[in-house]
Amino acid sequence: MNVALILPLAIVAVALGASWFTPRIARPSAAVWALTISMVLTVAAIATLLVQLAAAGLSEVPIVADLIGWCPAIYAGQHGATPIVSFAAFAILLFIVSRIVGFSRAVRADIRNFEGVSGVQIVDVERPIAFAVPGNPGGVIMSRTLLAELGRDERVVVLAHENAHLRFHHHVFVNLTRACAAGVPLLAPIARQVSFLTERWADEFAAEGVGSRRLVADTIARVALLPGMLTPSHAQGLAGVDVLSRFEALESPASMPAHHSASLVIATSAMAALGVVLQTVHLVNFLVHSQ
Amino acid sequence: MTARRALGALENEVLEILWNADHPLTPTEVLSAIDSGLAYTTVMTVLGRLWNKGLADRSKVGRAFAYSAAISEADLSADRMRTALDTSSNALATMSQFIEGLDKRQQRQLRSLLERRQQ
Numbered sequence: 001m002n003v004a005l006i007l008p009l010a011i012v013a014v015a016l017g018a019s020w021f022t023p024r025i026a027r028p029s030a031a032v033w034a035l036t037i038s039m040v041l042t043v044a045a046i047a048t049l050l051v052q053l054a055a056a057g058l059s060e061v062p063i064v065a066d067l068i069g070w071c072p073a074i075y076a077g078q079h080g081a082t083p084i085v086s087f088a089a090f091a092i093l094l095f096i097v098s099r100i101v102g103f104s105r106a107v108r109a110d111i112r113n114f115e116g117v118s119g120v121q122i123v124d125v126e127r128p129i130a131f132a133v134p135g136n137p138g139g140v141i142m143s144r145t146l147l148a149e150l151g152r153d154e155r156v157v158v159l160a161h162e163n164a165h166l167r168f169h170h171h172v173f174v175n176l177t178r179a180c181a182a183g184v185p186l187l188a189p190i191a192r193q194v195s196f197l198t199e200r201w202a203d204e205f206a207a208e209g210v211g212s213r214r215l216v217a218d219t220i221a222r223v224a225l226l227p228g229m230l231t232p233s234h235a236q237g238l239a240g241v242d243v244l245s246r247f248e249a250l251e252s253p254a255s256m257p258a259h260h261s262a263s264l265v266i267a268t269s270a271m272a273a274l275g276v277v278l279q280t281v282h283l284v285n286f287l288v289h290s291q
Numbered sequence: 292m293t294a295r296r297a298l299g300a301l302e303n304e305v306l307e308i309l310w311n312a313d314h315p316l317t318p319t320e321v322l323s324a325i326d327s328g329l330a331y332t333t334v335m336t337v338l339g340r341l342w343n344k345g346l347a348d349r350s351k352v353g354r355a356f357a358y359s360a361a362i363s364e365a366d367l368s369a370d371r372m373r374t375a376l377d378t379s380s381n382a383l384a385t386m387s388q389f390i391e392g393l394d395k396r397q398q399r400q401l402r403s404l405l406e407r408r409q410q
Contacts, residue, residue: 107385110385130389138300153311155310158389159310160307162303165387243397
């Protein structure tokens with residue numbers, strides 16, 4: 001395997017690694033952008049690499065080479081991709097694509113349940129739930145049980161939080177990164193981090209709206225301690241950890257300076273993009289030369 | 292479609308304002324509380340939608356109606372929505388809820404965080 005093949009992916013990986021640390025020095029919104037962009041580009045880089053490996057292996061099979069007109073004089077053996085490597089690359093590519101397609105279908109099916117929801121809809125279910133439904137027109141669903149438990153201020157917090165999800169299209173970030181994680185399971189922690197950060201983003205937006213971070217922290221704690229919220233198992237353990245982290249983040253002094261944030265997003269995205277561009281150039285070169 | 296989408300989003304914002312207010316608001320008051328340059332008629336439309344849904348009550352104040360927040364009898368219009376919200380179903384898997392469940396240990400942790408704060 002040669003360096004030219006691995007270098008672009010390594011650059012993208014470094015960008016993704018750098019994005020991982022943005023939440024410590026930038027606002028949740030900036031971290032969401034940085035992580036989403038570098039994660040999508042990482043998966044793009046992986047896919048390009050796999051396409052290249054699959055094609056390079058194919059080019060060394062004489063029959064295929066004759067049939068399609070690869071040029072063995074230029075590319076014979078240069079990529080070190082044996083037909084077995086090529087086959088493996090193709091299989092992995094197929095896995096990634098089918099998982100991403102499967103995930104997208106599941107999301108669409110979920111959203112279809114709430115088709116036509118517009119504005120706020122109060123529903124009569126026993127669980128104390130609230131969530132934003134993306135889509136056209138999209139809206140917020142809250143259960144009567146939850147509203148009955150909350151005071152006026154707390155209701156406003158919940159609604160402002162859900163409105164932030166709609167207003168900043170958080171579902172796009174969350175679903176994009178979850179789709180990437182479905183394709184490349186190794187990247188699942190990053191998708192989880194993006195989901196968590198969109199919650200943080202919405203919490204801070206709600207805090208600005210009601211003028212009190214403490215009130216948002218109180219509301220989170222109140223809702224989390226409602227009887228209907230208790231989960232019997234550790235199945236959702238991670239979600240519970242997120243709730244505790246959100247509470248603690250709102251309790252600690254307010255957020256990071258904005259000027260870091262934009263430059264961090266630009267830096268990490270540019271780096272990831274550089275990797276993908278290098279790789280694409282490499283792939284195009286290969287395909288052109290094999291004519 | 293964009294107009295419909297905008298109305299939906301606006302409805303949430305107006306409801307936020309009504310929930311936040313301590314007295315019934317006239318459309319003019321709602322208009323001044325909202326931070327974008329909306330038309331009076333748009334605000335009227337939104338308030339009308341909220342009233343139709345039972346999310347707002349209205350009473351006559353002078354010539355105009357004043358609106359206050361209400362929580363109506365629930366309207367679970369679609370069966371599929373009811374099914375999706377059923378505890379046993381997993382149809383909310385890809386939706387992010389305001390708060391997802393805590394287990395017993397995590398609830399204890401949260402309680403102790405709250406207690407520590409009050410000291």
